[in-house]
Amino acid sequence: FFHLWKLHTAPNCSIVSVSNYDGLVVRSATKVTADVINAADKLKIIGRAGTGVDNVDVDAATKKGIIVMNTPSGNTISAAELTCALLMSLSRNVPQAAMSMKQGNWDRKKFMGAELYGKVLGIVGLGRIGKEVASRMQSFGMRTIGYDPITPPEVAASWGVEPMSLELLWPQCDYITVHTPLMPSTVGLLNDASFAKCKKGVKVVNCARGGIIDEDALLRALESGQCGGAGLDVFVEEPPKNRSLIEHPNVVSCPHLGASTKEAQARCGEDIALQIVDMVKGNKLVGAVNAQVLASTFSQESHQLIKLGEAVGSVLQSCTTSKRPVSHVQITTQGRSTGQTCLCYQGPEGRDHNTGRRYM
Numbered sequence: 001f002f003h004l005w006k007l008h009t010a011p012n013c014s015i016v017s018v019s020n021y022d023g024l025v026v027r028s029a030t031k032v033t034a035d036v037i038n039a040a041d042k043l044k045i046i047g048r049a050g051t052g053v054d055n056v057d058v059d060a061a062t063k064k065g066i067i068v069m070n071t072p073s074g075n076t077i078s079a080a081e082l083t084c085a086l087l088m089s090l091s092r093n094v095p096q097a098a099m100s101m102k103q104g105n106w107d108r109k110k111f112m113g114a115e116l117y118g119k120v121l122g123i124v125g126l127g128r129i130g131k132e133v134a135s136r137m138q139s140f141g142m143r144t145i146g147y148d149p150i151t152p153p154e155v156a157a158s159w160g161v162e163p164m165s166l167e168l169l170w171p172q173c174d175y176i177t178v179h180t181p182l183m184p185s186t187v188g189l190l191n192d193a194s195f196a197k198c199k200k201g202v203k204v205v206n207c208a209r210g211g212i213i214d215e216d217a218l219l220r221a222l223e224s225g226q227c228g229g230a231g232l233d234v235f236v237e238e239p240p241k242n243r244s245l246i247e248h249p250n251v252v253s254c255p256h257l258g259a260s261t262k263e264a265q266a267r268c269g270e271d272i273a274l275q276i277v278d279m280v281k282g283n284k285l286v287g288a289v290n291a292q293v294l295a296s297t298f299s300q301e302s303h304q305l306i307k308l309g310e311a312v313g314s315v316l317q318s319c320t321t322s323k324r325p326v327s328h329v330q331i332t333t334q335g336r337s338t339g340q341t342c343l344c345y346q347g348p349e350g351r352d353h354n355t356g357r358r359y360m
């Protein structure tokens, strides 16, 4: 029996309530902190019905042997489509013009735009979403260039994206969109120094995570005109208390709507449910993001070895807690994959009797 708790709206998990559950499913707004994880004695799995796992303390979960899994492809198309919508909004001022119309105006001069056709789009992060953005914007006639430290250059080229270093990329772009995870190495990828290397008036989109484009640097670049506009779906603090970016006339923003489509939510919900059922039934482990070593514990062979490890552990424990000193322990195992005899010696030097290796 597996007790599952699904949290979609609560800003923080309550430690008391989580402690009764074996599984937890969250979206991005719920912060699964080390405190929550350490208080959840029964927890075996944290399911992220979505892509980014930066709201989960994965290290704390791994230390407790808790699997963290996500559904990385369920919302790819939705996030890519919103990115394209923001790129188009920036080129033609659609949100600002719509707002102006609602206020009773008819202002054709103020909202003069520029075609995307023939412009250069820099894509930083050529993973699932970056790739989908590239193919969609290529259909608008944009030239797509990109940077990714892992995606091989020939793979990027096969998607019609010219791979290059960031140093080469910054000065060529009319538009830049970021699609990396939030990690220490991606915080502030676009900062004062990189904005300074860009064309004056470059427009930027962040549908990945708040902070990949440094918010203070972005505001400075918008104010100086170095940045001509920004489309923002994500913020360092959500909802943002500091409204300076949102209120800037050249900023088009959304309240983290990248994955908020009927289709993406249906896919992610179904994926995480199926993945958890598969894991509980011991069938397969899909989507685990923490420690390959945790994932491998679920293979059939590993099940046997885990049981063996537990048995050996309990034998050794009873030896160490026994009042009578133990000098030798001989353990014999039998079976298809472990048809061998282990001979352990627990003597004063703490060395393996057979190999002479020291025990750790």
Ligand SMILES: NC(=O)C1=CN([C@@H]2O[C@H](COP(=O)(O)OP(=O)(O)OC[C@H]3O[C@@H](n4cnc5c(N)ncnc54)[C@H](O)[C@@H]3O)[C@@H](O)[C@H]2O)C=CC1
Binding pocket: 051, 052, 053, 072, 075, 076, 079, 124, 125, 126, 127, 128, 129, 130, 147, 148, 149, 150, 151, 179, 180, 181, 182, 185, 186, 207, 208, 209, 233, 234, 256, 257, 258, 259, 260
């Ligand atoms: N706004 C929203 O609602 C959504 C936001 N996201 C965000 O988008 C991010 C990307 O999603 P996917 O494309 O599915 O992930 P992915 O893992 O397929 O791609 C990420 C790419 O970033 C690259 N990367 C890592 N460090 C980099 C660096 N320093 N510079 C350039 N590239 C770097 C990786 O090599 C990888 O190819 C997610 O981590 C998540 O934070 C995802 C879905 C919805």
Ligand SMILES: O=C(O)C(=O)COP(=O)(O)O
Binding pocket: 027, 028, 029, 049, 050, 051, 052, 053, 075, 256, 258, 259, 260
């Ligand atoms: O999947 C992601 O990384 C997202 O940012 C989507 O977040 P959400 O599930 O809509 O809260």
